Amino acid sequence: MNASPSHRLHPAEWTETQSLLPSAERDLPAGRHQFHKEQMMARIHEDLRTPSRTSATSPVAPVKRSTPFLRRTILLPAAAFALAGAVAGGLALTGGGAHGGITTSLATGPALTTRIGVADAKGAPQLLERISLAAADTSEPTPRKGQYVYIASKVADTYIAVDGDNKSEAVSTELHSRQVWKSLDGRDGWLREAGETSDKGITLQSDTPDSGAYNALAELPTDPDALLQRIYRESDAVRDPEVPRDQAAFVAIGDLLFESYPPAEVGAALYKAAAKIPGVVAVNDALDATGRHGVAIARENDGERIEWIFDKKTLRFLGERIVVVKATADSPLKVGTVTHTSAITERAFVDANKQLPGQAS
Helix, strand or coil: CCCCHHHCCCHHHCCHHHCCCCCCCCCCCCCHHHHHHHHHHHHHHCCCCCCCCCCCCCCCCCCCCCCCCCCHHHHCCHHHHHHHHHHHHCCCCCCCHHHCCCCCCCEEEECCECCCCCEECCCHHHHHHHHHHHHHHCCCCCCCCCCEEEEEEEEEEEEEEECCCCCEEEEEECCEEEEEEEECCCCEEEEEECCCCCCCCEEEECCCCCCCCHHHHCCCCCCHHHHHHHHHHHHHCCCCCCCCHHHHHHHHHHHHHHCCCCCHHHHHHHHHHHCCCCCCEEEEEEECCCCCEEEEEEEEECCEEEEEEEECCCCCEEEEEEEECCCCCCCCCCCCEEEEEEEEEEEEEECCCCCCCCCCC
């Protein structure tokens, strides 16, 4: 498929006929995507920095999550972020090295591209204040002991694949569904992701409480200044030195917004804290993974812009995407490439692991 970037469709418009790239052989266990990301980060945090982080692990091995701010874009510089994503996705990478030689059948279409919205630094504080007020005004349920946080979303990612002739090409996964269940303390959960796990899904387990789970989020300070200092302190402890601390803090807040369900007052405080981070901008238009238009709060680092997308009327959080906004010498990704896109389709508290909202216990 040789369509120009202007003709490449958003995942919401993809069809089966666009899955034209030949599938590579999968040589990692089904469901390893989420675990490779989390286990790799956990090992870095525990100072287990080995030359290679790509060895396969059991998809049901316990994962230690010591901080809610332990994420790949905090720990790794932008150049390594693409490598980390490809390791998680299982693609062969340019240059071999510690990350090379892994293949996947997940990336099946041309690289996803988009129009880049206009950024406005002056408009960010006002927009975040409105978003914070909307979040605080939301009547969110309070979970009961023993319940689980359930989050359903649609996601797609872009990776750099290398063929047998050592030619690199940006390829994107099809838009696919993702369902996550997490106990309130984060010790127990379940992941079901199309193309990543079996239809039944895989276990998420931790032998310690997850400080990114609901119980821990509920204990975060709601004073924006105190909360931001906490975020800086936690992310400074684990981030790669090449990642600016302001970018690490922005990423940390975004991670707490997506696959979590913070209490309304905490969510409102997170937005107010984000307004205090230098370099944060408002974006006039952004598209989530399901094709919904919204406004965005964003921050650029090393040519990529992370965008949190909100409904233009209600200011409800819709999802997140990462867009290449500047070409860099060390990356083959073109301006307008979407390296990640996601959209939350449902968020609820349920009575049991793997139970769907509205389903009897």
